């Protein structure tokens with residue numbers, strides 16, 4: 485459900501693994517292109533899609549009889565979509581969230597939204613998160629990922645379905661940790677992009693990744709996650725991939741801001757695709773304030789994206805913080 489870059493790449497993974505896949509796209513033009521030409525040029529240019537991937541813009545058609553429902557819409561619209569689709573959702577199916585974001589209005593993680601707004605039993609929900617840039621996965625480059633669920637049996641079932649010759653899923657029972665890591669790394673990638681836009685190099689990037697991991701881990705633990713998740717694929721793995729790659733929309737968005745461009749100009753540079761960190765920096769900041777956890781880099785991203793503070797001012801603020809032990 486969702487035929488953007490990641491939804492389509494994951495559809496391809498599933499089809500390559502021998503599963504029958506029906507993609508739901510919001511726009512009929514995209515559905516028709518997937519169905520007839522086996523491409524999705526706007527989101528995954530130059531990637532041929534398997535023949536057994538079909539497309540529809542009718543959610544009822546996509547959901548009817550599905551054994552597994554993969555949710556690939558952005559975090560901020562997931563709730564509205566789940567409420568619209570609630571009566572169509574197949575009972576007993578497995579539900580898998582791809583979203584890496586936290587809803588700004590409610591501060592809910594995607595698995596909470598799916599359970600509450602879609603009336604889905606939490607034991608039927610899994611989340612997929614890891615160092616998985618859509619273009620590289622769609623090209624069949626080797627990578628691993630994490631499938632987390634409170635239901636170990638479902639996690640193993642999903643592990644089997646998502647495994648292909650080029651994608652290796654690991655199971656995990658820490659849903660909170662995987663979701664917080666996935667949403668928060670986008671915010672740190674924005675900040676890494678800002679630094680790159682200012683002309684900073686590897687020392688700065690490594691500093692931001694390391695201190696970013698420290699603040700993400702602090703938040704996760706305060707919310708009940710396990711520390712080990714943050715040193716795994718969904719934690720440091722995804723943080724490194726997103727903060728280092730020019731394919732990351734979040735990093736690219738931040739880079740534009742670092743170069744002095746406006747929010748609108750930065751949005752254009754990501755080709756209209758979602759940079760989840762832009763909204764999630766506000767919700768993650770709010771979660772951190774509720775939990776009493778300090779997240780200076782998240783605070784910085786929020787100040788630039790939502791309070792009009794220029795990136796150059798942040799450097800002084802971050803470097804001038806009280807001295808501490810690591």
Ligand SMILES: NC(=O)c1ccc[n+]([C@@H]2O[C@H](COP(=O)([O-])OP(=O)(O)OC[C@H]3O[C@@H](n4cnc5c(N)ncnc54)[C@H](O)[C@@H]3O)[C@@H](O)[C@H]2O)c1
Pocket residue numbers: 486487488489490491492509510511527556557558559561565582583584585616617618619756757758760
């Ligand atoms: N692209 C990646 O490399 C990647 C990898 C892992 C996880 N993710 C996560 O997957 C999620 C989806 O990202 P994406 O990369 O596919 O984004 P995208 O911007 O490429 O596509 C988003 C899709 O959602 C649709 N959409 C937007 N607003 C909608 C609404 N209100 N209702 C219904 N559909 C709507 C768009 O039409 C589009 O098809 C995000 O949370 C992202 O962080 C992305």
Ligand SMILES: O=P(O)(O)OC[C@H](O)CO
Pocket residue numbers: 584614615616617618670673722725726731732733734735758759760
């Ligand atoms: O392009 P981004 O910044 O949304 O990041 C993509 C993936 O989440 C990387 O794992």
